[in-house]
Amino acid sequence: MSSTGQGAMLLGDLRLPAGAWYPQHEHPVHQLVWAAAGVVAVGIGEAHWVLPPTRALWVPAGVPHRTGAVANAELRGVYADPQKCPVTWAQPRIVEVGPLLRELLEHLNGDLPEEQRKRAEAVVFDVLEPVDVAPIVVPSPEDPRARDVEAMVLADPADRRGLAELGRAVGASERTLARAFVRDCRMTFGTWRTQARLRAALPLLAEGLPMTTVAHRVGYATASAFVAAFRRAVGVPPGAYFTARTATTSRRSTSPW
Structure with a gap:
């Protein structure tokens, strides 16, 4: 990975x-995971995000995460020093x-004079706009029979068989299975399957399929029916998740996710 920058922000490209997936890791600095082309995914604990070029994920310093490519991606690593980041x-x-x-991110990926870089970095921090959506969470059950059910559903999300x-x-x-999903996943099987x-739909949506x-x-x-289920779970319809501007919250909000 090449990198550049000496101020609050360090950028790289890969x-x-x-x-392809990077195994779970963490950074001592904040990271903005973004792909200039293609589609990337990030897993943090049980939460999962899929990111086309219109979306990025801010990962605070010290948060363990996995990063991978859903489609061939030009991944940009944007790292911010917590001591200098607003x-x-x-x-x-x-x-x-x-x-x-x-x-701005493409501009910063070049070789810039220090003062010009600092000005551009300040604008980047100023224009970061969070999208108020909930992550998609798919916990894995511990019960071995529930795990067999999990494997069948994940292999074929369109499987319409009931529990x-x-x-x-x-x-x-x-x-037995219903109890296992509530105990191990903290949600009913119906909610878990939704x-x-x-989660299975995210890469398809990112590809622009009808x-x-x-x-x-x-x-x-x-x-x-799909759009209604997506809106209930995520907070916005699927089209807005990837493309349209959605309602934003305060840049320094500490609300979970």
Whole structure:
């Protein structure tokens, strides 16, 4: 990875092929994960984000995370010194990458005089706009039979079998499995499967596939049903998650996620 900059911000660039992942790691500095091209994904604990070039993820210093490429990506590593950075978000935040922020980041990736770099960095920090969305969370159950169900659902999110039918396939009763998902995942199986389907939909949405196609591939009979489920879980419709400007909150908000 090449890097440049001596001020509050350090930038680097790396081509990451589809399917490649960095193992879990953390940085002593803040990071803005952004792909100038392609689609990247970030996993933090049980939360998962998929980021086309219109979105980036602010990862505070010291937060363990995994980064990978959903599609061939030109990954930009944007690192900020906590001692010099005015952004104080305590939790990961999705950030809107509009034309101005994109041009500033590309501008900073060049060889700039120190004073010019400092001015550009100050503008970057000033224009960071968080997008008020909830992360998609898909915990893994500990019960081995529930894990077998998890594997089937993740392999085919469009599988319409109910928990009783899935239970017969893994040798467990519907009640046993229902209790396992609530105990291990802290949510009902229905809620868990919705989250799993929405996570599976993110790369498809990032590729720009038609909404009806995405809905059918992840188990929804209609696009409207999928959009309604996405809005309930994430807080915005799928189109706004990736492209349209959504409501933002204070830049120094400490609200979770």
